[in-house]
Amino acid sequence: MANTKKRCRHCKEFVLAESGVTVLLGFFCNRDHALEHQHTKAMAAVSKMRAKAIQLAKKDIKDRKQAIKSLGELHKEAQPEFNKYIRLRDRGQPCISCQKHTDRQMHAGHFFSVGSTPELRYTERNVHLQCSICNNHLSGNQLRYRANLIKKIGLEAVEELEGPHDPAKYNRDDIMAIKAKYKLKNKELKAQQGLL
Numbered sequence: 001m002a003n004t005k006k007r008c009r010h011c012k013e014f015v016l017a018e019s020g021v022t023v024l025l026g027f028f029c030n031r032d033h034a035l036e037h038q039h040t041k042a043m044a045a046v047s048k049m050r051a052k053a054i055q056l057a058k059k060d061i062k063d064r065k066q067a068i069k070s071l072g073e074l075h076k077e078a079q080p081e082f083n084k085y086i087r088l089r090d091r092g093q094p095c096i097s098c099q100k101h102t103d104r105q106m107h108a109g110h111f112f113s114v115g116s117t118p119e120l121r122y123t124e125r126n127v128h129l130q131c132s133i134c135n136n137h138l139s140g141n142q143l144r145y146r147a148n149l150i151k152k153i154g155l156e157a158v159e160e161l162e163g164p165h166d167p168a169k170y171n172r173d174d175i176m177a178i179k180a181k182y183k184l185k186n187k188e189l190k191a192q193q194g195l196l
C-alpha cells in the first residue's frame, strides 16, 4: 500500500497517496489544489444560480409585458399565426378568387374582412389562399371569391358564413390560446409538408 498512487481531482495527476490530502471533495495532491478545486466548484454554482436568476427575471418581464398588452396587440400576434396556418393548409392551391397559380407571395384572404366581421377573423372556412393582386388591389375580388368558395366548401357553408353570428368577444386568454393553437398547428403542418 505504501506506493499506491491516487489521482488528484484538480490537476488529474497521479501522486503517492500518502503525499496528498483527502478532504470532503475527494483526493488532492496538495491542500492548494483542494482549495482551488473547491473554489472552482463554488464559482460554478454561483454562475449557475446567477443564470437561473436572470432566466427567471426575463420570464417575469415577459409575463408582465404580456399582461399589459392591449387586445389589439394580442390580435396582432395571433392573426399572423392564424394566417400562416391558412397559407400552409392551402399550399399549392390557386388563388381562391382568380384561380391563378402565381409565384408571387400568396396571402391569407378573408372572405369577410377582419374589419367588417371580426367574429370570423379566426374562422378557417372564412379564410383562403389568395394572390396579392386580388387581396390588395381588387378588394378581395369578392364575386369570384364567393363563386369559388361555394365550389370549395359548398353553398350551405358559405351561407352559414353569410348568416348572422354572435358578436365577437375575445378576451386576453382567448386570443393567446388562438395564437398558441395555430403556432402548434403550423409546426405540425410544416413537419407534415417536409418544411422543417
Ligand SMILES: [Zn+2]
Pocket (backbone or CB within 6 Å): 008, 009, 010, 011, 012, 013, 028, 029, 030, 033
Ligand atoms: Zn493536484
Ligand SMILES: [Zn+2]
Pocket (backbone or CB within 6 Å): 095, 096, 097, 098, 099, 100, 130, 131, 132, 133, 134, 135, 141
Ligand atoms: Zn387572385
